[in-house]
Amino acid sequence: MAIVIGSDGARHWTLLTPGEQRWRWFGWLVLAALTVFCWRIMTADTIWAFVADAPTQAADIFGRMLPPRWSYIDQLWGAIWDTINIATLGTLIAIGLATPLAFLAARNTTPSVLFLRPVALFAIVASRSINALIWGLLLVAVLGPGVLAGIFAIALRSIGFIGKLLYEAIEEIDETQVEAIRATGAGQMQVIGYGIWPQILPAFATICVFRWDINIRESTVLGLVGAGGLGLALEGSLNTLAWPQVSLILLIILVTVILSEWITAQVRRMII
């Protein structure tokens, strides 16, 4: 280590020993070798003629994209409305499911550390490790294409995110307030309502708004797998090679994302 923390807690700068230096070089060498190896496997099937042709293709595509077909926006209002609904309703469902899950997962509020906590943690991890688009693929296969599949895809994906951040917030609370409420003879729900909830409320609100912002981004592309919203229009326009429509949709996605970011920033400023 180049920086050593001394007995007085201060950080000291030391030179690497030759042994450490050799290990570092060895590490870099392994990384470089791995990269070259992966590169060779990855590009084995690459058709380099296509790659060489890419600038021409890119110029062609961007040429076709301009100008965007502004009149197409009349057909997009429904898709925009659907996209916002998918994000908002999905987030709401996720909040409803993730909150109890977080209380089950937090070490200091779970009724059973041995049984319920691992189950809740597993649910949180499973939800987080699958991308919203994959949830979308699964749900479209189950529920059929449409907004409903999108809402549940967003909800299932968000449970893990909200649950994880929320249970970490619960575990970090100040226990003295909980003690104080408990000392008055309050039941478990009263302890949560008056001792824990007020402490995590700012974190809770920030997490929810932050996730809503992410969900707006994700719901714009969910339609690519058939789950409704702007992505559906994008898929349709791509399939018919209607590039002026594609550029308009991309512009709208950009505007939507910037707007949601702005709203998120405003709400966060209000809360904190």
Next chain:
Amino acid sequence: MTEAIPAQHLVWKPPRLIERAWLRWVILGAIILYLWLALGSIDVNWTRVSEGLVRAARLFAGFLQPDFTTRWRDIQQGLIESLTMTVCATVFGLVLALPIGLGAARNVAPLWLYGLCRAFIALARAFQEIIVAILFVAMFGFGTFAGFLTLSLSTIGFLSKLIADDIEEIDPAQVEAIRATGGGFWQVMDYAVSPQIGPRFVGLTAYKVDINFRESSVIGIVGAGGIGATLNTALDRYEFDSAAAILLIIIGIVMICEYGSGWIRKAMA
């Protein structure tokens, strides 16, 4: 004059978030109206859903008995594509993110370079990977190369922004000290800047490996190579047992990546 109030009349109420009553009601009304409109716009095809429940049951059964063997060659191919794509894209992104991150830090770069690099970072971060993948597939053809470029671009956007923000927050005293000894630009970078951002930077890269693998598992849906394409095909054919096997593999690798990157970040912090 205050009189003793009987204790049971003293009920404490938590303070309201919004003090003005009418504003509270207007906001509540707006929320209810929105929910009513939003829920009304979902049209559910119940016959399709009831058919779907059968599929859901089969999918669930698939998770209990995942089929790794039938499509193993496709799965293997997809996995190799995803993993090699992740490694190459992270390394390339990293190599390119370093100079761009340096250029986007206001305390080491001149203004014109700062503006240029920040604009590039904003552009690289504006669109989701999947949309970038669509464009790259259109330009470079189907396959891993488009996916590699997509992930590289997102890695550059992610890492160079964080590097730049980190460099802007470093302790200037050390830079001053090295400069005072007559150190040139590269010596300042080597002895004052990189020791300060190095450890966090390794952690961020490990985190990005984790994200890149997750993304590499979906960009295949739009034709950019990787395990996502295999999964998409399996679901299109309603081969839920193969799909379950692929999902289990993805979850397994994501968890390995997540714990690995968490471990590296802890070791480096």
